[in-house]
Amino acid sequence: MKGYATHLEGRPSGRPAGLHPWEVLALDAVAEVIEFWGFKGNHGRMWALLYLRGEAMSAGELQELLGLSRGAMSMLTRELLDWGVLHRVHSRDRSGRRFAAEEDLVGMVRRVLSRREQLLFERVRGMLDQARKKAASARAPRETRDRLARMITLASVGTIALGAFQKSARFDFRDALGVLSTVAGRGRSK
Numbered sequence: 001m002k003g004y005a006t007h008l009e010g011r012p013s014g015r016p017a018g019l020h021p022w023e024v025l026a027l028d029a030v031a032e033v034i035e036f037w038g039f040k041g042n043h044g045r046m047w048a049l050l051y052l053r054g055e056a057m058s059a060g061e062l063q064e065l066l067g068l069s070r071g072a073m074s075m076l077t078r079e080l081l082d083w084g085v086l087h088r089v090h091s092r093d094r095s096g097r098r099f100a101a102e103e104d105l106v107g108m109v110r111r112v113l114s115r116r117e118q119l120l121f122e123r124v125r126g127m128l129d130q131a132r133k134k135a136a137s138a139r140a141p142r143e144t145r146d147r148l149a150r151m152i153t154l155a156s157v158g159t160i161a162l163g164a165f166q167k168s169a170r171f172d173f174r175d176a177l178g179v180l181s182t183v184a185g186r187g188r189s190k
Helices: 023-035 041-053 059-066 070-081 107-138 142-168 173-189
Strands: 086-089 098-101
Touching: 023 041, 041 059, 041 070, 041 086, 041 098, 059 070, 059 107, 070 086, 107 142
Parallel strands: none
Antiparallel strands: 086 098
């Protein structure tokens, strides 16, 4: 992962102007997790900066502090607004649009993960269903079609599990394992 120390070597302290060393570490830590989840590191840096500072900031302020281009700033704020990770704040004493971080951490993570993973599970389930139909028309062995059906059930369980997590922020793996054991047991008994 490329942190600020290596990313902005031209700056006197190896960090963007206006950021404290502890902020750089915190922003890079969040960026590392965000990149692991498949997002851009700057998504995490922007949210973390706004969250840590606890105040709304303009696009120009964020751009300067994070060392971003105008185009990158526009793209990142649009994506973070779409995900519900940032929201716009209108301030009477300051001009222009300002952005603030979502502060409900559990709700934010739950919303982002469930939306993203929900789309993944739906896409996977659709692809597996197509594979099952093609296997049936190609007269694939019954055992193969049964295995495809169990894979579809697994994708459905994933969708249900995400729905439960979204509602409660908890998920009991024993329930999912029970469903999977039942599905797997059906396949063995045939």
